[in-house]
Amino acid sequence: MSDTILLERRGRVALITLNRPEALNALNEAMMNEVVDAARELDRDPSVGAIIITGSARAFAAGADIKEMAGQSYLDMYAADWFARWSELARVRTPLIAAVAGYALGGGCELAMLCDFILAADTAKFGQPEMKLGVIPGIGGSQRLSRALGKAKAMEMILTGRTMDAAEAEQSGLVARVIPADQLLEEAFATATTIASRSLPVAMLAKECVNAAFETTLTEGVHFERRLFHSLFATQDQKEGMAAFIEKRDPRFTHK
Numbered sequence: 001m002s003d004t005i006l007l008e009r010r011g012r013v014a015l016i017t018l019n020r021p022e023a024l025n026a027l028n029e030a031m032m033n034e035v036v037d038a039a040r041e042l043d044r045d046p047s048v049g050a051i052i053i054t055g056s057a058r059a060f061a062a063g064a065d066i067k068e069m070a071g072q073s074y075l076d077m078y079a080a081d082w083f084a085r086w087s088e089l090a091r092v093r094t095p096l097i098a099a100v101a102g103y104a105l106g107g108g109c110e111l112a113m114l115c116d117f118i119l120a121a122d123t124a125k126f127g128q129p130e131m132k133l134g135v136i137p138g139i140g141g142s143q144r145l146s147r148a149l150g151k152a153k154a155m156e157m158i159l160t161g162r163t164m165d166a167a168e169a170e171q172s173g174l175v176a177r178v179i180p181a182d183q184l185l186e187e188a189f190a191t192a193t194t195i196a197s198r199s200l201p202v203a204m205l206a207k208e209c210v211n212a213a214f215e216t217t218l219t220e221g222v223h224f225e226r227r228l229f230h231s232l233f234a235t236q237d238q239k240e241g242m243a244a245f246i247e248k249r250d251p252r253f254t255h256k
């Protein structure tokens with residue numbers, strides 16, 4: 001039984017809802033453990049083809065839990081390796097979508113960026129306001145925001161702590177799409193269902209390729225992609241996908 005999240009399944013799509021409304025979904029240690037444990041368990045389940053992480057209409061998450069952190073010493077933070085478990089989300093192989101409405105600040109913005117892509121409600125507000133608290137981003141914000149926005153905007157966001165609205169986030173490449181707030185979840189489910197209707201192992205390899213673009217050189221990344229492309233000809237889903245096209249019918253992927 002989870003205290004800080006809700007779990008729902010619709011067909012091959014799983015939904016994780018952050019559920020600490022009284023604290024605008026501030027990310028405390030319990031929530032980190034529950035989100036990461038849930039995502040890892042769903043990742044091991046081949047009947048799950050896509051995972052959505054969402055919050056409430058008011059807040060995706062207003063950051064790491066400031067009240068939980070405020071009294072910690074350097075040694076407390078170091079010994080606990082505070083926030084380290086969030087990095088486990090980057091190793092989830094099942095496609096992971098953030099559906100963001102309202103505040104996605106500090107750790108909330110970082111959690112959204114840990115997902116494969118962000119769908120934003122028109123109410124979404126992104127920011128890294130840690131410097132207002134005398135700290136810096138701690139769940140990868142300085143790295144992922146810089147890759148998503150480029151140096152100028154990432155520097156300005158982190159050094160000033162200003163928030164970015166959904167329209168600017170879309171223009172800047174932080175989010176994949178902006179959706180009217182009252183349609184966010186339905187649209188996230190529709191997108192996730194499309195992804196989950198395809199071959200799961202192929203989606204996992206596609207993720208590996210896109211992620212490699214942020215970790216390696218162009219030559220090595222293209223080589224890696226081509227090797228994985230070749231390897232897919234060992235799958236039944238490649239045979240089925242191409243046969244279905246030629247026979248002018250919908251493919252029936254078996255994830256094999």
Ligand code: CAA
Nearest residue numbers: 022023024026062063064065066067105106107137138139
């Ligand atoms: N941690 C703990 N509690 C939080 C919180 C947070 N990050 N954000 C909001 N809350 C709590 C508030 O303390 C308040 O609780 P009480 O009712 O018990 O006082 C409740 O949520 C509602 O918040 P507000 O009354 O402040 O709501 P508002 O509408 O006036 O303001 C807000 C909304 C602008 C988002 C404001 O809550 C805010 O600025 N929150 C903090 C944002 C922030 O600094 N985030 C970064 C955290 S540090 C971090 O994330 C480090 C990292 O890199 C991982």
